[in-house]
Amino acid sequence: MTLFAYPVEEDLGEIVVATTRIETMLGDTAIAVHPDDERYKHLHGKHAIHPFNGRRIPIISDEILVDPEFGTGAVKITPAHDPNDFMVGKRHNLEFINIFTDDGKINQYGGAFEGMPRFRAREAVTDALKKKGLFKETKTNEMCLRICSRSKDVVEPMIKPQRYIKCSDMGNEALNAVADDENRKLEIIPRQYTAEWKRWLRNISDWCVSRQLWWSHRVLARYVVF
Template sequence: MRERKLTHHDVGRENFVSEVWKWKDEYGGTILKQLRRLGASLDWSRECFTMDDKRSNAVTEAFVRIYKEGLIYRDLRLINWDCVLRTTIFDIEVDYIDIKEKTPLKVLGYKNMLEFGVLTSFAYPLEENLGEIIVATTRVETLLGDTVVAVHPDDPRYKRLHGKFASHPFNGRRHPIACDSILDPNFGTGAVKITPAHDPNDFEVGKCHKLEFINIFTDDGKINSNGGSDFVGMPCFEARVAVTKALKSNGLYKGEEKNEMRLGLCSRSNDVVEPMIKPQWYVNCHGIDKEALDAVMDDTNKKIEITPKQYAAEWKRWLENIRDWCISRQLWWGHRVPAWYVTLEDDELTVLKNKGPT
């Protein structure tokens, strides 16, 4: 980008990898010379590079073995997506900032400062001439992927709406009024828009109620065709402004107020993390977590001593709440997952999904 004003996507995968190899060949030797000048006492006959053929074959072999043992699997889940790097990032690669009130922030790819810490209220028209139901959200652009409006089953304000339907403000999609006791009736209006493909909490509600998952973003953070023709191609935060303007013109905008929130940023690019639903590869961490816990916490079978002792509690907190490790990355420089799609010319379905590495 600095020298040619090009991104790696402009160059293409093969050319990009070729350029990285050129860099490695030019500067890799310099690093080794520096180690020699520092007097590092190393067995230089065993020098190797993590991306050479032998090491790459070893990674593939290890991946396939672990997959066959059932410790690696592929699943469709909500992940942290960096729209600048266009890759998945794991939970520990996300830095969070606490926002107490309406706060302007600079976001990669946008000229103007963007406001966060804002709770926007808007109305969903109800069918059967029942009026409207007002919901509140900090991410109004995601209404393009809404599938349900949810309320607490014991909230007296909405008892009459159980089993009824709302209409999407822009595309007319029917949204059932669903009941879920996990909701906080005291937050906002007590009614919540549900976007299963773009929110961790909504994702769990979507699985529980078997809702439709509608992804509205492209990998570079623009509205895709699922978001509607009026917004398609808009970058995420430009769509936020456009959606708000459209709600105002339809008479459905109900105002905004400051709202405390946590904003996730990628630790590498500092881009705002976008929850996305994608098929990714995971390592099963259950079983390993108990072994690691027992090694520190089990007095009769203790194998590891943590110093200072107070950090044993941190060890316990991490491992008791561990989730399976997402190992997928969409980066072009690195070892590739040894799994493929198989296409058969005489197959009516044309594409068969391979069950695992071959």
């Protein structure tokens, strides 16, 4: 885990964040803190400045993602390259910046780091932060690392166009089928699992049927041009 600082506007000093993928800071669009964390209340609504491109980065409050006891209590948000950050981006209407090419190199949004393979960029970004006096330290951090079952390479979360099946209508039909009145069409046995049925279907998400695996589901899709 690497700790580094973002300068804060209005001469408010700096805010230190921790990350295991420091190269993704090139696509950061926010810094999140817990709304009840006294250390950062004076920074609510303020902006940090990206050290490599000058982008103004809002400091936001998010009690869902941020654990004040983990790391520094301030979390860099890269909505285009992390599933949890993606949800934060949706909740706070953040900008989504993809910084990787399909072959794992930094794209045009990486500025001086463009063209570097992602792990080479990790070293280069660290060195550049040290030169700017923003690097703090590294710490050992145990974590689960997602590895491709075929290539054995580290999986890189990225935003890609997908095809989805809308599930909300089907979910509502399934919910109505176990209604607690004379309209009930389906009985769940044992009855205590009815609550579990409702919990899943009330929080149902659309089903991604395209995915990024070439051996995944084939989709019957046609384009019609008039």
